[in-house]
Amino acid sequence: MPVSIEFILLWVSVLILISIFSSKLSDKFAVPALLLFLIIGMLAGFEGPGGIYFDDPYLAKTIGIIALIFIIFSGGLDTSWKEIRPVALPGFFLATAGVFLTAFIVGVFSVFILKFSLLEGLLLGAIVSSTDAAAVFSVLRSRHISLKSPLKPMLELESGSNDPMAVFLTLSFISMLTVKNIGVIALTSRFVLDMGGGALVGYAMAKMSVWLIGRLKLEYDGLYPVLTVSLVLLTYSLAALLQCNGFLAVFLVGLIMGKHEFLNKKMIMRFHDGLAWLMQIVMFLTLGLLVFPSHLLPVMGAGLLIAIVLMVLARPVSVLMCLLPFPMVLRKKIMVAWVGLRGAAPIVLATFPLLAGIPQADTIFNVVFFVVLTSVLIQGTSIPLVSRILNVDAPMANKRRYPIEFEKIEGIDAxxxxxxxxxxxxxxxxxxxxxxxxxxxxxxxxxxxxxxxxxxxxxxxxxxxxxxxxxxxxxxxxxxxxxxxxxxxxxx
Missing domain, CATH: 3.30.70.1450 (Regulator of K+ conductance, C-terminal domain)
Structure with missing residues (x-):
């Protein structure tokens, strides 16, 4: 008997409401909200009290990709170009070379811990290589602290721009596992096309978006957020159809648009901030429903070892090597290494091997899920303490709210x-x-x-x-x- 749409909408609304209420617990106990969203999804799943059976990796992957598109765009739009400009080079190294080094180290250890082949280990390493700074800053906000310069903008830039590299590595290792005779030269040319093409598409679409918003002169203000939604989706789909990195293109559109002044900018930013939160909740709930807790038990030991390797070896080594050429005190580098929380992107990427038919896909998915939970639980809850020990915490500036707003637009020098x-x-x-x-x-x-x-x-x-x-x-x-x-x- 098919499930009625009313019943589906009832469950969706209830789960979203519970997730929103749980964010208050996140603020109170300094637990990243994403962890609570995942747990709610697991409790609502087939093996939890909710009893909802969901076993569709393709649908989960589709929801995850759509959610990541808007989360990454919102992150770029909210990133201050003035703040990240001084740390652009180290942030670029962390988002590219840092991701590769993390994937390589985790991959090598996975061969010994999980008895994987080297390519299977590298695939697992690539999946868990990207970070999620949104979880970091939600914990810091709940404790009313921030991080000293240049840590905050560097982490924002890294987390917003390292997902494209993780996606590229994941797809490359899947191709090497499923298609014969793919060499280094082919992967190098694919990397240039993937990243270079994504950057070009993102830059062109950003300029076009700013021009279009400024020239269209829509009669209804409510249509401007709808316009940006369509432009974001157009950017990703164009880049993907051109065999380029759509996530990088979307991030650049957000970053470049945030740098410019345009009509209804504040309203558009608030809309996309809310949309990004909705996408995070929906994505984490979906991924929580997809996992079966009983499947995590057999990989708990191996998953814990992989998580430890990631937190205390792979991430610190990659950060220290990438930041070696830059003048930064050691304690700040250690802090960058410790706040490399894993979030939604690794779990979404873990659905890729399931759909590609990789032999170890189920093990990879469950290990990745366990690694993300461990990373968020251990690193996420300890960030305030570690920041104080390393003396890199700073008071969070209280933003005053006024009963008046001013939006800077073209032609006003004020x-x-x-x-x-x-x-x-x-x-x-x-x-x-x-x-x-x-x-x-x-x-x-x-x-x-x-x-x-x-x-x-x-x-x-x-x-x-x-x-x-x-x-x-x-x-x-x-x-x-x-x-x-x-x-x-x-x-x-």
């Missing part, structure tokens, strides 16, 4: 910025009209304690006030200098 008035500033006690403000500088709101004040010429400035200022870069600097000037009695 930004909305908040400035704190020092208690010893010469501006304290003066009315706004006495400040002799720069010509193109406007104070639009004052935050004082728990109150917001709409400024007027007679408004008196107090120490500790937060001024919400609309100004260009030059005039903002002049106002900052004026506010930083000390009163005469404090200068004496």
């Amino acid at each position: 930004e909305l910025t908040d400035l704190i008035v020092p208690y010893v500033s010469e501006a304290v006690g003066k009315q706004l009209m006495e400040l002799n403000m720069p010509g193109k500088c406007l104070i639009v709101l004052i935050s004082r304690g728990d109150r917001y004040i709409i400024p007027a010429g007679q408004t008196v400035i107090e120490g500790g006030d937060v001024l919400l200022v609309l100004a260009n870069e030059h005039d903002l600097a002049a106002l900052q200098k004026k506010l930083a000037s000390l009163r005469e009695e404090d200068n004496a």
Whole structure:
């Protein structure tokens, strides 16, 4: 008897609601949300209380790929180009050479631990080689801490851009296992086409997307997020049809679009942030449903050994070798090595061998699932402690929320910025009209304690006030200098 659509929608809505509620536990106990999503999926599965039978690797792979497309795009869109530019080179090394070294080391040890052939071991290594920094930063946010420069932008860049390399290696080793006579030269040319073509498609689509959003002038604002969804899917499909890396293309579209100002940018970013969360929940629930917990028990010992090799040998060695040419203190390099959490991408990639008919595919899938769980559980929960031990933690800046928004678009040379008035500033006690403000500088709101004040010429400035200022870069600097000037009695 076929299952009704109403029953399916009921289960989907209930599982998503439970996942959303579980995110509160993630914040409270510093457990990455993805771990909770996976556990919820397993509990809802055939061997759990939910009893849902799901054994369709193709559907799971399809859902996973679609979810990764939007997660990777959102990650690129939310990444600050100004922050990652100084760490672009080390981030590139980590996302390419680091992934390869991790895959190689894990692959070699898999030959001895799992009695795999070298190619099967390298396939397993490639699948678990990419990292998921979203889990890292969710843990840090729950503890209201961040990481010292340049760790945060470096990890963001690495995690956002290392999935394409992992996908390439996975598909290459599957090809070598299923097709005869594929040599190094063929793989090298495929790598150039895969990465180079993906980069070209991503760059071209990013420029076209920014131009199109700026020129289309849609009548309804709600259509702009729909437009970006179609452009993201178009980017991936074009790259894939051209035999290029679609994930790299999508990441570059997000990264380059984030660098530009365009109409409704804030709304589009908020939409894709929410969409990325929905995709993560759906993907993790699906992958949790796909696994049978009883199948994990036979590989638990081997999976634990592989996880240990990955966490304490493969990842640290690859990070230290990739960062060797760059001036960074050892404790920061150690932190980069320790926060290499495994997330959704390895489990999605683990469905590839299942569909390709690789003899060890079931073992690979279950080992990968166990490795991801172990990595998230051990590394994820220990990140706050390790960051304090290594003295690389930093207070997380509290972002103020204002009852007013400003969106910079083409043709407006101004930004909305908040400035704190020092208690010893010469501006304290003066009315706004006495400040002799720069010509193109406007104070639009004052935050004082728990109150917001709409400024007027007679408004008196107090120490500790937060001024919400609309100004260009030059005039903002002049106002900052004026506010930083000390009163005469404090200068004496």
